[in-house]
Amino acid sequence: xxxxxxxxxxxxxxxxIYDLDTKAYESTGSSLGRHFIGSKEKNIEELVRLLxxxxxxYQLRAELASVANVIRTIKDKPTRKALLSEYNSILxxxxxxxxxxxxxxxxxxxxxxxxxxxxxxxxxxxxxxLIICISRSHSSAGNDIGFALADDLxxxxxxxxxxxxxxxxxxxxxxxxxxxxxxxxxxxYAKAVEMAHRISDNQANQLRExxxxxxxxxxxxxxxxISKFLxxxxxxxxxxxxxxxxxxILANSNIPHFSIYITAPADLRAKHLMKxxxxxxxxxxxxxxxxxxxxxxxxxxKYTRRVWGYAGNYDLCLNSSSYGIDExxxxxxxxxxxxx
Amino acid sequence: xxxxxxxxxxxxxxxxIYDLDTKAYESTGSSLGRHFIGSKEKNIEELVRLLxxxxxxYQLRAELASVANVIRTIKDKPTRKALLSEYNSILxxxxxxxxxxxxxxxxxxxxxxxxxxxxxxxxxxxxxxLIICISRSHSSAGNDIGFALADDLxxxxxxxxxxxxxxxxxxxxxxxxxxxxxxxxxxxYAKAVEMAHRISDNQANQLRExxxxxxxxxxxxxxxxISKFLxxxxxxxxxxxxxxxxxxILANSNIPHFSIYITAPADLRAKHLMKxxxxxxxxxxxxxxxxxxxxxxxxxxKYTRRVWGYAGNYDLCLNSSSYGIDExxxxxxxxxxxxx
Numbered sequence: 001x002x003x004x005x006x007x008x009x010x011x012x013x014x015x016x017i018y019d020l021d022t023k024a025y026e027s028t029g030s031s032l033g034r035h036f037i038g039s040k041e042k043n044i045e046e047l048v049r050l051l052x053x054x055x056x057x058y059q060l061r062a063e064l065a066s067v068a069n070v071i072r073t074i075k076d077k078p079t080r081k082a083l084l085s086e087y088n089s090i091l092x093x094x095x096x097x098x099x100x101x102x103x104x105x106x107x108x109x110x111x112x113x114x115x116x117x118x119x120x121x122x123x124x125x126x127x128x129x130l131i132i133c134i135s136r137s138h139s140s141a142g143n144d145i146g147f148a149l150a151d152d153l154x155x156x157x158x159x160x161x162x163x164x165x166x167x168x169x170x171x172x173x174x175x176x177x178x179x180x181x182x183x184x185x186x187x188x189y190a191k192a193v194e195m196a197h198r199i200s201d202n203q204a205n206q207l208r209e210x211x212x213x214x215x216x217x218x219x220x221x222x223x224x225x226i227s228k229f230l231x232x233x234x235x236x237x238x239x240x241x242x243x244x245x246x247x248x249i250l251a252n253s254n255i256p257h258f259s260i261y262i263t264a265p266a267d268l269r270a271k272h273l274m275k276x277x278x279x280x281x282x283x284x285x286x287x288x289x290x291x292x293x294x295x296x297x298x299x300x301x302k303y304t305r306r307v308w309g310y311a312g313n314y315d316l317c318l319n320s321s322s323y324g325i326d327e328x329x330x331x332x333x334x335x336x337x338x339x340x
Numbered sequence: 341x342x343x344x345x346x347x348x349x350x351x352x353x354x355x356x357i358y359d360l361d362t363k364a365y366e367s368t369g370s371s372l373g374r375h376f377i378g379s380k381e382k383n384i385e386e387l388v389r390l391l392x393x394x395x396x397x398y399q400l401r402a403e404l405a406s407v408a409n410v411i412r413t414i415k416d417k418p419t420r421k422a423l424l425s426e427y428n429s430i431l432x433x434x435x436x437x438x439x440x441x442x443x444x445x446x447x448x449x450x451x452x453x454x455x456x457x458x459x460x461x462x463x464x465x466x467x468x469x470l471i472i473c474i475s476r477s478h479s480s481a482g483n484d485i486g487f488a489l490a491d492d493l494x495x496x497x498x499x500x501x502x503x504x505x506x507x508x509x510x511x512x513x514x515x516x517x518x519x520x521x522x523x524x525x526x527x528x529y530a531k532a533v534e535m536a537h538r539i540s541d542n543q544a545n546q547l548r549e550x551x552x553x554x555x556x557x558x559x560x561x562x563x564x565x566i567s568k569f570l571x572x573x574x575x576x577x578x579x580x581x582x583x584x585x586x587x588x589i590l591a592n593s594n595i596p597h598f599s600i601y602i603t604a605p606a607d608l609r610a611k612h613l614m615k616x617x618x619x620x621x622x623x624x625x626x627x628x629x630x631x632x633x634x635x636x637x638x639x640x641x642k643y644t645r646r647v648w649g650y651a652g653n654y655d656l657c658l659n660s661s662s663y664g665i666d667e668x669x670x671x672x673x674x675x676x677x678x679x680x
Contacts, residue, residue, distance in 0.1 A: 062501030107664030161402030324447030
């Protein structure tokens with residue numbers, strides 16, 4: 001009984017779709033206007049089959065889109081409006097059925113929750129800050145865009161050079177602490193310091209690095225310290241950070257952030273590099289770009305185990321050459337729904 | 341004389357930057373607050389060097405960002421405001437100098453002109469239409485997003501299935517024309533048609549295809565016909581088109597369009613495919629995705645000579661899994677600045 005009801009529903013819907021096509025055809029008169037060709041019975045049968053048998057029917061959607069496309073060419077406004085209204089009503093009914101005409105979601109709830117530009121799904125927590133992580137291919141003006149964006153939004157800006165300065169301060173503080181503790185613990189320490197002054201700079205450097213990084217290679221220790229700094233900063237301030245795998249670092253710590261990859265075709269980046277670095281050979285600039293991209297990719301994969309530059313790893317990728325620097329800033333602001 | 345003036349200007353700017361750091365440091369009191377360490381003379385010297393010698397100085401920008409970052413931590417609001425205002429004034433003066441502190445543009449004017457979401461640079465022509473080209477990796481819900489977007493914007497929707505229907509109509513019309521012309525030109529044609537009915541369906545099909553596609557392989561002929569259709573449609577209507585290298589086709593014809601690539605991590609797409617197609621093995625779904633992606637990549641590269649899915653080839657790439665279908669539609673609308 002219930003099945004017969006559903007069957008009747010589908011037949012009814014199929015008839016409405018077919019009739020809509022007929023009306024659209026009559027209103028345009030174009031020979032291309034008619035979407036359903038052949039006998040009405042056969043078409044209705046096929047529509048019912050699509051409605052019942054096929055889940056996620058791309059074909060059914062195509063049938064509907066085809067009819068709607070024809071309707072939109074109707075010149076008479078009241079007719080067009082009436083037929084579009086019938087089309088929308090059919091679409092709504094399809095969606096309300098449990099025929100799975102409704103799309104299957106692709107969302108990764110865990111990732112989406114960390115994406116602050118995802119406003120309708122995401123309720124920002126009380127102490128949550130706006131953090132924008134920019135990865136970029138070499139000479140794609142990603143740094144310029146990041147700096148201009150931070151400046152425009154009046155929020156902090158971190159890139160390798162800024163972070164280096166911060167790491168230096170952290171290192172110096174650690175050195176001082178270390179020396180102070182040694183002096184306290186070891187009465188012979190003063191002598192050891194004197195000794196250290198006598199050994200070569202290189203050796204002294206090695207000793208100092210060992211004490212700073214607990215024996216880790218400098219790159220790993222820097223990564224560790226930068227990660228720690230960014231995770232702490234994310235608790236207290238808004239910022240833009242360029243590079244340093246910040247997206248992966250924040251994702252690992254479940255800190256909401258917007259991740260964006262900026263690139264442009266290689267030839268344009270080479271030309272950009274020629275201008276910024278005063279390189280006079282295009283070939284040389286292309287080589288430099290390829291070298292730096294390889295370095296970036298290695299660094300990113302080493303610390304994140306993800307593929308650098310693959311669009312599925314970021315919320316969004318932007319081609320800076322099709323916007324330019326200022327408009328890239330505007331586009332990012334529109335996406336995260338922030339105005340000045 | 342003029343040189344001395346510029347030199348003095350730089351010295352003056354360097355002093356202002358240094359003094360700003362000092363003031364910021366005094367207002368925070370933090371040991372990490374002071375950005376410039378060492379003698380004032382040495383720092384000023386270094387700043388002047390950055391201002392004069394290095395074009396596009398990333399270091400100079402880093403120095404400024406570091407000072408600004410400290411200023412933003414100042415708790416006293418009037419002090420913070422005063423120092424930020426001095427910071428902005430320094431930034432403006434730097435930009436107004438011809439010291440090339442200003443960023444070097446990466447924009448490709450030709451591409452940017454074709455990008456309708458690039459509003460501040462782009463003045464739409466009188467008869468220009470909103471055309472959104474969506475490329476997508478397999479099972480990234482790119483089709484769902486495209487359909488929902490077209491529906492939301494009340495504009496036409498074309499994908500492979502819709503376009504197949506249109507191609508069929510075009511083919512039928514061509515067949516009819518061809519037969520009519522043959523009948524007119526050749527009195528023996530009626531006999532030939534009779535003959536054709538006697539040969540196998542396969543042979544008849546080959547003959548018909550040859551007449552339709554002028555001897556081109558079907559794939560090439562379809563590509564040609566779809567290209568022709570899209571270029572014509574772009575003159576009269578707004579639309580969303582999914583796949584079919586539409587971005588490259590429209591770019592070749594200098595038709596403004598917004599090009600977007602939709603993807604998601606492969607494992608999520610496999611799970612999506614399992615749900616939509618009722619596949620029960622994750623491994624099988626992963627294989628299917630890899631197969632279809634390879635097909636898409638081959639098709640795209642064959643007709644465009646560009647790399648499919650490389651972010652530098654589109655205006656923008658979107659990770660559907662970090663937005664979901666509905667929010668992806670919203671994000672695209674925000675980017676192109678269209679509301680319902």
